[in-house]
Amino acid sequence: MSNMLEVEDLTKVFVIGKDANLIAVNNVSFNLKHGETLGLVGESGSGKTTVGRCILRLIEPTEGRITLDGEDVTALDATSLRDLRANMQLVFQDPFGSLNPRLTVSQTVEEPLKLHGMARAERLKRVAEMMRLVGLSEHFYHYYPADLTASEQQRVGIARALATKPEFVVLDEPTSMLDPSARAEILELLQDIQKELGTAFIFISHDLTSVAKISHRIAIMYLGHIVEHAPTDIIMHSQRHPYSRALLSAVLFPDPARPPDPYVIEGEIPTAINPKPECPLYGRCPIREDACRSAVPPMVEVEPDHFSACRRWRDVAASTQA
Numbered sequence: 001m002s003n004m005l006e007v008e009d010l011t012k013v014f015v016i017g018k019d020a021n022l023i024a025v026n027n028v029s030f031n032l033k034h035g036e037t038l039g040l041v042g043e044s045g046s047g048k049t050t051v052g053r054c055i056l057r058l059i060e061p062t063e064g065r066i067t068l069d070g071e072d073v074t075a076l077d078a079t080s081l082r083d084l085r086a087n088m089q090l091v092f093q094d095p096f097g098s099l100n101p102r103l104t105v106s107q108t109v110e111e112p113l114k115l116h117g118m119a120r121a122e123r124l125k126r127v128a129e130m131m132r133l134v135g136l137s138e139h140f141y142h143y144y145p146a147d148l149t150a151s152e153q154q155r156v157g158i159a160r161a162l163a164t165k166p167e168f169v170v171l172d173e174p175t176s177m178l179d180p181s182a183r184a185e186i187l188e189l190l191q192d193i194q195k196e197l198g199t200a201f202i203f204i205s206h207d208l209t210s211v212a213k214i215s216h217r218i219a220i221m222y223l224g225h226i227v228e229h230a231p232t233d234i235i236m237h238s239q240r241h242p243y244s245r246a247l248l249s250a251v252l253f254p255d256p257a258r259p260p261d262p263y264v265i266e267g268e269i270p271t272a273i274n275p276k277p278e279c280p281l282y283g284r285c286p287i288r289e290d291a292c293r294s295a296v297p298p299m300v301e302v303e304p305d306h307f308s309a310c311r312r313w314r315d316v317a318a319s320t321q322a
């Protein structure tokens with residue numbers, strides 16, 4: 001299937017002081033097909049939210065090209081951007097904070113439809129359809145956000161995002177503030193919605209387990225870079241980047257009695273302010289070589305549809321099997 005969204009060499013620099021450039025997103029490329037979920041995983045500050053916000057043009061990318069159905073969205077004027085917004089939506093981490101406390105549930109879901117000029121009768125039909133889709137019965141229509149549980153609030157946030165039937169939705173940590181059972185419910189709900197509407201998702205999270213449940217492919221971010229990118233099964237079972245391997249090892253083998261993995265990554269995440277032109281993992285990498293210091297390693301397709309930005313990806317594989 002052809003790509004719906006293409007992100008090429010996306011970079012976002014925040015100028016945070018004289019001679020201080022924070023490179024939040026550093027030359028990131030990926031694509032998304034219709035009806036597909038891409039998981040974007042990484043520790044706090046790795047640039048996940050900034051990628052999502054650049055794609056939706058909530059902030060301006062510094063460099064790079066973003067195309068939706070072949071149209072360059074980085075070059076759109078205000079009117080075209082408004083039309084585009086109906087087609088790309090965002091679900092936030094904080095369900096309560098992202099809802100207007102003065103709007104009822106049905107008004108909340110109706111709001112984006114009003115913005116896009118839909119007639120009232122059609123709007124009401126669409127609100128009912130969305131409420132059914134997210135599993136909220138009619139008696140919720142007149143509730144206010146404060147009357148709802150966190151899980152119900154997030155369902156409302158999802159219904160609002162989907163109301164205009166966008167081609168794709170960026171879900172930015174949509175389950176991280178929910179308890180485990182509510183989290184599982186929302187993940188299932190999102191999968192059901194995707195089957196029914198064919199919506200594509202970018203699912204952002206630092207929780208690899210949640211991401212793996214819902215994503216067809218996963219991109220691992222570190223310090224503004226995508227360091228590895230592959231179908232979910234491959235990321236979970238045969239990582240070819242030392243950072244992904246360390247992340248996986250922490251998730252899959254949390255048992256402290258287990259002998260330490262030689263791939264444990266020590267130390268602190270460095271700063272993204274004025275980064276050196278070297279591998280972003282260089283300072284912490286257990287298998288680094290001098291050459292890793294001379295340039296940011298390029299993405300290599302190590303097998304079909306599996307990309308790693310490690311010069312020593314072959315050695316990562318050997319170690320995984322050991």
Ligand SMILES: Nc1ncnc2c1ncn2[C@@H]1O[C@H](COP(=O)(O)OP(=O)(O)OP(=O)(O)O)[C@@H](O)[C@H]1O
Nearest residue numbers: 014022024043044045046047048049050051206272
């Ligand atoms: N408006 C801004 N001005 C300056 N720096 C910013 C701004 N927004 C984000 N940053 C910085 O950009 C980097 C990436 O931030 P971002 O919020 O994208 O990370 P994240 O992966 O979403 O993290 P988290 O998991 O904590 O949500 C961080 O170093 C952050 O401090």
Ligand SMILES: [Mg+2]
Nearest residue numbers: 048049050172
């Ligand atoms: Mg974030």
